[in-house]
Amino acid sequence: MENSVVAGVFDEIANILDILGENPFRIRSYRAAARRIADMPESVTAMAREGRDLTAVPGIGVSIAEKVREIAATGRCAFLADLRGKIPRGLPELLRIEGLGPKKVKLFHERLGIDSVDRLEEAARSGALKKLPGMGGKSEENLLGAIGRYRAGRGRFTLSTGIEYAESLARFLREARGTAAIEAAGSVRRRRETVGDLDILAISSDGPGLMERFFRYDGIEERTARGGTKSSARLACGLNVDLRVLEEGEYGAALQYFTGSKEHNIALRGRAAARGLKLSEYGVFRGERRVAGRSEEEVYAALGLPVIPPELRENRGELSAAEQGALPDLVELRDIRGDLQMHTTATDGRGTIAEMAEKAKKLGYEYIAITEHSKAVRVAGGLDAKKLAAHLRAIEKAAGAYPGLRILKGVEVDILPDGSLDLDDGILAECDLVVASVHYRFNLPEKEMTRRIVRAIGNRRVQILGHPTGRLILERPGYEVEMEEVVKAAKEHGVVLEVNAHPSRLDLRDTHVRLAVERGVKLAISTDAHAPSQLDLMRYGVYTARRGWAEAADVINTFPLKRMLAALKR
């Protein structure tokens, strides 16, 4: 069973306990455990079945370990079933509406019998809500807006959307007079796969002027707050942006604080407290005196640590690694020497071989691989053996025009439902590079899907496993597969796992990258480009690899050609 499912159980428990008005610390424990489990690279139910000690996992104690074992054994959780009976089915969903927390959900239900988004909207429209204590016309109005946004599913955005707006806003604001620093913090800076909003921090000698300019930004739809140090707005795309103007002496502390993650900050604050210090967004304090805050270097140094790269700040062991001087030397975009998955007009790509090669040259690459779909992918016009053979010759011919760039003759062959490949051995043997991927029959039971992929990995022609879970961020979850088994098989057969750099895929995801790195399995960061411009998406794959603690040595397309080819051998 996927960890996200187990995490979902504990999140739901937390939500219901929250509405019931339970002890907030007990609720926090369930949420912390849920988050911890979702982040674990190993399958927690598998650990339970193997009889391993789950209480060794931080955040999991006797009670939650017991529930995990129950879920692993029976697929259900009696405690949750019991809780569900205590409140109407629709209440937990209401918590997902912006500005609505457990107290109000409870109040609305007790006083007006509201148990669904529809009934909530009705009550808001009829003016019934504003008569309740603590509510008023403004609250009602805001709630209606939030319901609309919730319905539009505008909650989160892909990292690329977040980064594009963050960079555009920063460029725009940098032009304001008196702006000394401008930077996006938050999940964008940590390069999380999705972002909920933007936190932009600034130092300015003219705060009001900067706020003024902020509200003149083109994409702004609505001003939602305006204060001396903080203003907020919602962009037309639905993204919320906070702009904070800070003093020089607190900028580093604020950058650290607003970059998060929350979990990293909590751990860091605990570390501060243990040293008789207090850490807040205003600095590191000993008593009343600020001892650090100007820069992140200063803040971390005051706590006896080197600066931790933002991508690692998830409280997944980065603090102890930093303490021991064992932080990884993370892979960087400039380490990348080539791109090992892309498509051309021969199938569903929108660039010719020559156009892809031109773009690769501009990026300074030493090599690329053209990896066309195989015939099972009908919608993409996948190639059969005969057409692929012709295409391989076309690649050879085109390659002559690019002496400094090695163009590998590749294929992205489909993994059929039984784990066999869509093309036979003869034609695969003619390719320099075989990437194998799943493109249909996603709904196999986990065991079968795992068998399917593991069998493909066992095929001696396969060198890279493409987008290993098949997910599309914010659109569909990946297929159910035991990643532990996949990584194990990859290790055994010397198969490389792809980190697909497309912002909607980022697959392997960060926690799976970490698992692969820990097990010594090599990675390839590939854009899967379907147009020349998409070769620029490489940065997102690098971010994801960094979030998984990958170093250049873990990523084969940071190697020079000869060494890269050697790494593909199996």
Add this chain to the structure above:
DNA sequence: GCCGTTTTCGGCCCGACTGTTTTCAGTCG
């Protein structure tokens, strides 16, 4: 519910903002 070089009991991060108040509750990050 979790956790422990001060604790196996008694803590658990902490401050800003909003909308409602007449000193604060709820939500958010």
